[in-house]
Amino acid sequence: MQNNPVPQNEMERIISLSDYDIDYTAFQDQFKDLAKLAAKVAGTEVSLVNLIDTFTQWTITNHGLEIDQMPRDQSVCQYTIATENPFEVKDLQSDDRFKDKFYVVDEPKLRYYYGIPLRTEGGHNLGALCVLDKDLKSLSPEKIELLKIIADEIVNRLNAQKMITGLKTKLHDANESKKKVAHDIRGPLGGIIGLAQVISEQGKENEIDEVLEFINLIQRSGRSLLELADEILTTSKPVRDLKANEFNLLIFKDKLEKLYMPQAISKNIKFTVTTSVNSATIPFAKNKLLQITGNLISNAMKFTPREGLVTVDLSLKVEETRNILQINVTDTGVGLDQAGIDNIMGGIKTSTDGTGGEAGYGFGLALVKHLIDSLQGTLHIYSQPGQGANFEVILPQAP
Template identity: 65%
Template structure:
């Protein structure tokens, strides 16, 4: 199947790293940007507006107005061209452009014709996505409207930055609470011993007539008991409230295997359906409610899943196993992504693990951008984890990720 070569920014790896730093759950921000998406359409007088973020293989519509759209293959999007630009990208009539005239959104509903896109640019000049407006009729946007559109695009990036800061603060708060919990556990043992010893000395003190020593031991006993009560109180509060501060809604912010599974199914189920690939996510029931940090997990696992779907033919299967390994020496989150795809040679595996992999096309003709697995390797390394790949050409590939956990 022939394709026009997809546009890829020269700084694509840096661009993907910048996007991954925001650590965004693509399914969780509709309300965050709903007002800005609507404003963009109203300002420009267009019927449709989309807020899109573009990763290695997928365009994620994190909010929209006038068109209920969640995602599409990057190679099918118009915004893949917008992120190549420094200012904007405009098409008067998509149906007259060879790059877009056969796309589903041009030939079928909503039969869009006009497109205007502004890159979503970070402070370091990297285009992580695009704010675009579309219409069934050709439009002409005057400079004032374009300037307002750019202001809206800047506000979208500003909100993403704010979200990133807030998530960082929540993470630090969680770490502080976990440290507090460990301290409580650690002091209970020795304090219990001190209180027990003081009890024995006090009980024997009457016969020894050690009045002054007895008074001193009594004080130790009282102080020890009060600290022991405090430790017990801290532990009990954690049982009731979980490992986050009372001011933060624990259930809303808690991330565990069950939540992880639900998000992966929601995000990548549509891709599987589009390609007619069976997609299943499994967890270990005994540990699926144990909370852990979600740092970069959706980016790591999502890129592996998209890659597996890319190289798995129609009727094949992609399976994900999520496990928490409760090992006192090295507690870890294990992520297994297994597919029944075309498989990989040992040379290709070595290239990925050494960071020298190149791009290839998928089984459905999907363009390979060659950066998804490189990004995964980088993120896993940054989290001090391990990545292993086993494969047999023609039979499939299994990716195994192990990430240490602070539990």
């Protein structure tokens, strides 16, 4: 069986990709101009911007070929991200690694490939900018340099999007802090005003003019601050519309179905996503949720045979001081023994090929455990060999 290439820094690479917290369905317009420019520069019919996670190559924008995703082990770009340099295949039809792939055997019957890693400053290849054609091609050094510039601009835009998302999160946190401060000062201020009122009434009985004047000043100042706190709270009432850094269960469900239903159809697996009804529209932070849940879904499909079942159950439990997001990914696959569960819980990478011959890279569940820990969440695994598996993720959320 063919060995699939894996970058030497693969764990660090997929952690770096997860830090961008990318919704793979949301970038088509942002990179459309660069994909078109790359095709024009290279003189090819097709140009793709691909990001590659543990299981899947996600095409976040395309030119000349309608494609959204493919299994990582079927892609040419998996070779591009395993090197620091561009990767070229002069003729896909005569290369043993690619001659049997669906995009070579069937339409569009591609022959030429040239890919440039999308490399971060930290040295992590998030994916690749690639140009492809049905005919054989040869790129001049000048064209290659222009393609490298375009690839750098793609990384720059990804970094800019990451910064914008971070700023929005900080702005949201600052607003929450403002509301907390307002709540915190209202209690003491109310106490001060009440105490001042008592002293003021006693002062009237004793006719202490200086004390009365001083106490009156305290009352006026206290009321002024209390009114200010009320104003802060009034202008900071929660907005129920979703912010850029939020999902609700309905949106989360829709994203998962759009991203992973094609994988289920490809393997003839029944895939369903359900949500709790009573909390379906309550917002929660979307930070790393697609990366965590997506890896669990892809892993479940990998180890579930054809005609099998993969279900995702999403629920949000509303509590007084916090909310609890629970994600259950259940499959009818080959299951795990206790040693396998212990490896996952210990963050140890293991590699096993899937039931359909899918390549195992061994980093997906290790990444899931890393991300859950970083969010102060918990992971539970319930499984026995031959009886499927249930991965339960519990993540605390702000109320």
